[in-house]
Amino acid sequence: MSQEPAPGPAASLKRPPLRTTVRELLLERILAGRYGPGDRLVEYRIARELGVSQAPVREALRDLEAMRVVDIRPHVGARVRDLPVAELAAAAPVRAALEETAARLAARRLPQLPDDLDRLRAHLDGMRAAAAAGDAPGLARHSVAFHRQIVASAANPVLLDVWNALGVELHTALGVRDAPVPLGYGADSHQPILDALAAGDAETAARLSGEHAQLWASHPAGRRC
Structure with a gap:
């Protein structure tokens, strides 16, 4: 998922924002059990693995927090929530x-x-x-x-x-x-x-x-x- 040159207007309309792509990837991993309840989602590690900056990862984690999939706490970071x-x-x-x-x-x-x-x-x-x-x-x-x-x-x-x-x-x-x-x-x-x-x-x-x-x-x- 390496960063690419800025696409033209038509391509931009079809391509989802990077934060959305990262969010969907993380959500799929959580649903598949690759990340289990209580597991840490370390921003810089995910960014390095995906070949992106930390900004879209941070935004994706905030989206997942809003969906009540992860908890984000100051000085602790993001962890996968249990999903009862x-x-x-x-x-x-x-x-x-x-x-x-x-x-x-x-x-x-x-x-x-x-x-x-x-x-x-x-x-x-x-x-x-x-x-x-x-x-x-x-x-x-x-x-x-x-x-x-x-x-x-x-x-x-x-x-x-x-x-x-x-x-x-x-x-x-x-x-x-x-x-x-x-x-x-x-x-x-x-x-x-x-x-x-x-x-x-x-x-x-x-x-x-x-x-x-x-x-x-x-x-x-x-x-x-």
Whole structure:
């Protein structure tokens, strides 16, 4: 992950920020068990390993702290938190309520927002491709982006801020990892939500989104994205 010359404008639009790349890498390692609860995440060591400056590593660790994946303490540094199922399940009804509200608001706008609908379709296609390839992290990333797009299309910045603060990316990644159902199910389960949004059916979109977010709360041993 060595630093490269500054890309042109078109490439910059497609390439995620370095902090995001580092954050996703660290999150994948935590979910895979390479870093376990209590393990230190030493900023300068990670930066040296990845061939980047310490700034994007520091920013990535702060993002993970906001997601409640790591604890950062002065003079101690960052350590991986334990991730109890009960804590993740406690966030489920909050997420469900937020996504229900977001879907209701978004459905009233999306029929007039073809670009936003295209983004949702692209993420659904990405989920299906990832499922076919057995790529659980890829499925999780597209699922998070799908739901984030719905919240963003609701055009309520407070709603988006609260949704982001829940650490949905972590919950989704854990759900995909632990789900006892085929990955294809997780992808296909988003289709009815998209259909309702595209049709402008606010109440159906809200109900389906709320039910979808509650699936892994009702079955904490097999959460779905």
